[in-house]
Amino acid sequence: MSILSFIFSQTARNIRHSWSVQLMTTVTVTLSVLIFSFFYLIYTNMVEAGSRFGDDLRLMVYLDDAPSAEMKKLYIKNIRNFGEIEKITFISPDQAFQSLEKQLGAERGVLKDLTSSFLPHSIHIYPNKKLRNLSRIKVFSDYLSSMPGVSKVQYGHSWIERFSYFIKLLRFIVILSGTLLLFTTTFMVSYTIRLTVVARHQELKVLRYLGATNWYIKGPVLVEGFLLGFFGSTLGLAALYLLFQWIKANFSGPGFMNLFTLTFLPASHIILILVISILLCTSGSMISIRKLLRI
Amino acid sequence: MSILSFIFSQTARNIRHSWSVQLMTTVTVTLSVLIFSFFYLIYTNMVEAGSRFGDDLRLMVYLDDAPSAEMKKLYIKNIRNFGEIEKITFISPDQAFQSLEKQLGAERGVLKDLTSSFLPHSIHIYPNKKLRNLSRIKVFSDYLSSMPGVSKVQYGHSWIERFSYFIKLLRFIVILSGTLLLFTTTFMVSYTIRLTVVARHQELKVLRYLGATNWYIKGPVLVEGFLLGFFGSTLGLAALYLLFQWIKANFSGPGFMNLFTLTFLPASHIILILVISILLCTSGSMISIRKLLRI
Amino acid sequence: MSIQPSENSKIIDIVKVTKIYPPDVMALRDVSFTARRGELIFLTGASGAGKTTLLKLLTCIERPTKGLIEIGGNDINKLNSTAVQKLRQRIGVAYQDFRLLPKQTVFQNIAMAMEVRLKSPREIKQRVNELLEMLSITDKRNNPSGKLSRGEQQRVAIARAAANAPPLLLADEPTGNLDDEATAKVMALFDQLNTQGSTIIIATHDTSIFKDTHHRLLHLQHGQITEK
Amino acid sequence: MSIQPSENSKIIDIVKVTKIYPPDVMALRDVSFTARRGELIFLTGASGAGKTTLLKLLTCIERPTKGLIEIGGNDINKLNSTAVQKLRQRIGVAYQDFRLLPKQTVFQNIAMAMEVRLKSPREIKQRVNELLEMLSITDKRNNPSGKLSRGEQQRVAIARAAANAPPLLLADEPTGNLDDEATAKVMALFDQLNTQGSTIIIATHDTSIFKDTHHRLLHLQHGQITEK
């Protein structure tokens, strides 16, 4: 009998003998992976939503008069000169009035006696992500003010602050709960494996007394750790996917979709979770038999 | 030696003999309670924030002319007639202009050439929680329209929808993650206790062979389960409190406080968490020795 | 439940007991015998004859497949859980595989049998020390029982069985790991208890301890009992 | 590492070995002896004399506090972990406390010793059945070893030690739970192995198995060895 065929037959025998413990441990890993990746999924979707939120950042340049086609070109040229800009749009008083009505929502009644004529022409500038920080925007705003025909430049000062706060809060909650969860699951899984191996300590000790070499002992334990990590995390991820599909099917109301466009974890992250689970389980198993190999 | 003094001396001995396992199990309970109550804390604070969010719901009644003191009284009487109202405020054009400017924020430039004179007088009505549903609000709005001197009634139609969606989403996430967490922690804690008792199975079996009565076996295990649940959850809640204080100290920026006013869990919930932990731990212990008592 | 100390009455009464371990191992077949208070009985028989099984039936660790077992006048099939435990408290058993707790000290292992009966710490200390002295393992008093030699462990198991000076003492192969000197000490202890009124059953192969005996000798063969 | 089959050379050479269990149990004191290939040696001594300790030193389960131990010409203090395991593969040991796996069957327990040496399943099956037959426990072949009588378990432990027909076989109190008939069978097995060239050391109190022997007799007393 070769050592490899031994390792596999031994693993199969162990699993048959203690399948209830093995099952419980697998469920532990599954639940841990499920919970962890569930929060990770929420995090990635919220960060996504948050960054789309940030896309709304813009500077409003109010003009004295309606710009001519020539002037428009000049403005665009000057603005692009300054830095990387995502989009520039010219807004007529009519368009401004419409968006104002929309913005006021319930209170649009205040505009009932007005026409668009009281509103100025304006340019909306959407800066690139790199430009989105308070000091850069300030300099940009000063630059825009100095252009001819510009009466005033405004931007969401408090808005930027609130946005960066929001991202900060989000990151904080996720990092904190992620750390807690990672710590707990690692602890629990390794503890469980430890207890499982302790329960088989006598058996491994007897093998050792009979002259079993290191690999003879390690092999089956390693394979078991690997299978545990693999099946546990695969099941966890599968459960997460089902959950995700269910959420997507049940919560695609109009009120949500402008907040979140749900996306599943990318393949690379899935593989990472799989690999880390397997590493944790196998190294947990290894640590728990380390002492035994010194006999 | 009385049975009680035996139980305590036995418990002390067990803890001394297997303190490392006991410590690990306590840490398991602590982490479980910490994680669970952490999410519960986030939930209560978010629901709190959400309901304050809902406090902004109001109906705007635009009037043809400035109401006289007499008229104001009549309006109030009529409005209160309809249903339970939290607050009624009369808004003058000046006040309206100020709040409009505030609301427009970055875009308040559009108002630069205007004075308050173009804005109408209005009444803002904040209905009671009971009134806050779409159909009731609709009827109320019709009723208000029929009052003399009222030109128009408006309310945040889409706003209510979005609000109820937000609460729905929140509840869904919390219930789902709560269920997952509760399931996992219960499973892990009972599994851990099971393994711990299995490790002491031989000892308890020998006691049984020597004629130990049910209470002689159960007593120490029960006391241990109780201590485990008590210390585990107390430590978990203490850790949560420290975490909470830390968050409060570090995240009291201006951008947050209008979203969240952080409050800790109420005493009743803390006691509930304690009691449930203790019950879970003791009953987990009991279940794992149930088989043994049949010998 | 309690085994009343009325002289010369039956303490054990076994009638046509059969024990079949599932699925089909017949360990005892129609075994009947009675033991009177104060008897010392040797139970012999080849390995696998059913000696341990018979002793296990007396302490309700195993239940008979068929037949009647009465201990001290009580049908053990009619005892509830608490009564069974009370019965066990009054029977001292030295198991063939000892069943000591390896991490507890010799003292604790022996004391355990008395703690279960809620004896006072002073009484326990005195009795345990006496037994340790009789079996010459006093110097191992505070060693964990798992770190003793096999013969020392065997004496600890015997001391635990004798600790309460029980009305009924069952010793399963009590001298298998003992040299002649230690064997003599163990037999002296049994004789002392027997003189004080204990009924004792010793299951053994060790011909040296029963060859010239005037006590009863029961022989088990293929699950059937014969008196010699 | 391997124990070369050159005739009449020393297989065990122990020189002034002392073993002290922490903190202060002196189990062996300045023990010296040699065993030649093909010898059968009885190791006697009172309970606690140090017999098991001596056997444990030979398989590196315990390390000597002082002194030199050579097995097959190799100083065991200089062996690395793999070499120790290879050495253990060539020594069959029947432990005093058996060390069987209670949930595995008799067959699996015995086969284990051969599997560790990566023997083929056919070879294993044949040898195990042969041993079961010799010790008359064939009918227990597929029972879990934890559900056997103590004497049956002892025979399983002996069969496992003999499975590889090892150059060196150590048996610690191999007949403590056996009746005369089974004892005779075990001794016949040892004789057979001895005739085939195995060196055998039997630690025992059982005077019946060595009283008329022509083999070597070593006596341990308070940790010191004397030849009889």
Ligand SMILES: Nc1ncnc2c1ncn2[C@@H]1O[C@H](COP(=O)(O)OP(=O)(O)OP(=O)(O)O)[C@@H](O)[C@H]1O
């Ligand atoms: N738990 C069990 N399950 C199945 N069979 C068992 C069990 N315990 C014992 N047996 C079988 O019952 C028979 C009698 O066993 P028992 O232990 O009573 O023998 P014994 O007379 O004590 O032998 P020994 O002298 O070897 O201890 C044996 O064949 C044994 O294999």
Ligand SMILES: Nc1ncnc2c1ncn2[C@@H]1O[C@H](COP(=O)(O)OP(=O)(O)OP(=O)(O)O)[C@@H](O)[C@H]1O
């Ligand atoms: N692991 C250990 N730790 C401490 N002391 C030990 C340990 N193992 C054995 N001893 C002690 O060493 C001495 C010798 O023990 P050993 O097991 O070698 O005796 P033995 O000759 O085999 O006796 P027996 O016939 O009872 O099996 C005894 O006093 C024993 O208590």
Ligand SMILES: [Mg+2]
């Ligand atoms: Mg027996």
Ligand SMILES: [Mg+2]
């Ligand atoms: Mg020994």
